[in-house]
Amino acid sequence: MNTQTNTQALRFEPDFKSRAHDALADPKLRKSFRGAMDFLQSKRTAMFPDDAELQALRDLGEAVRKHALANLPELLVQLEEKLSANGITVHWAETADEANEIILGIAQRHQAKRVIKGKSMASEEIELNHYLAEHGVNCVEADMGEYIVQLADEKPSHIIMPAVHKTKADIGELFEDKIPDTHYTEDVDELIQIGRRALRHQFMEADIGLSGVNFAAADTGTLWLVENEGNGRMVTTVPSVHIAIMGMEKVVAKLEHIVPMASLLPRSATGQMITTYFNLISSPRKPGEKDGPKEVHLVLLDNGRTQAFADDELRATLQCIRCGACMNHCPVYGRIGGHAYGTTYPGPIGKIISPHLLGLRATADLPTASTLCGACGEVCPVRIPIPQLLVRLRTEANRNPHEAVAHPLRGQGAKYRRSEKLVWRFWSGAFAHPAIYRVFRWAATRLRALTPKSQLGWTQHRTPLKPAEKSLADLLNERGQPE
């Protein structure tokens, strides 16, 4: 199945290494990410004071997601049946372009020119705003962070906090420049009020409200959205048409399965005990009701997810509940920020999902941008073995592209080099035979003067070790321990 769409081919910028290099050379960006990540890490830690409770909750979260994925085809059919019975129209989109066409088709049928959109990473993934704009439909972001990056003509740099890379001064200047009759301020409350005022009339004038979906319960046909600002509720209730877009893996078997997720998600994401709003949507406006949309649509998006689903190991990627905890704890993301990745999903989750959405040829550098320290896997609320998946994707990128495997990944062998394979084969042979290894070591020791002094990024960006002030023997003596 070819899921590399024209839209993505146009907008994805694959030069990860040079963007990462630029980001490392930007002290302002590094400082703002370091501060934000430290803050989020400490908030999450404070939310889980009892490790036994955290581990039990993670077990539950993992079980719910694994159960859903084990029954995914049946649950999706059940979800469609329940939603249809409830009056919600379900659309299946195999690619990003198909999803865009479906949404544009609904807009054109209603002669809609204005769409107001709540936070939705799936809509970012398909580049919906650009697509609609190209067809004469204006789409305005209603989530404050998304609204800021839209005004700045940028992409989100974090899946939960899209404008985390911006300072108060940046936002003050942006609002002064882009929102009429606005003065410069760095006062956060005032900035929020400016944004709210600018957005308020957009809700009233929009023809269509568009939202994401955090989870969908197959047994009741319920769409579940969490949010903090109230924009999600406005988007899903004020306009007369509501379109929800959801990655097809977000379904769970039962409504009650969402309850542990509702506890895990905000605590892992923003360090909140609970989010301000839970929106449960089961149908359009019913006869006699005074508000709510008259039409509700759900677009179920594949866009490469079936590739991950087909592989027993990589399927775990689809357990993700998009909390962002892995990126908050990733030493690489904390240094280079989200834009360096060039993908909709940055950080550890981006490194394991993007190869399915965009193909390994475009994303082969991403799984290598990891120290494999394991922090992402340790904080993941649904226990996705991210380091293990990164190693597997590296293997797939370096596999012979002609090698027959059960489920070849799109772009398999993108980094395959015959000469490199031969070097590793020699290395493994040397390690397997002590005599050869000893000869190799003897020769390497004598030739080490030939190794370059500067080893590019490794020597430029790591903190050099300081020479010890005291020897180990002195330290042990001071402590009265035997040498």
Ligand code: SF4
């Ligand atoms: S991979 Fe895990 S930690 Fe990262 S966003 Fe997904 S659920 Fe959260």
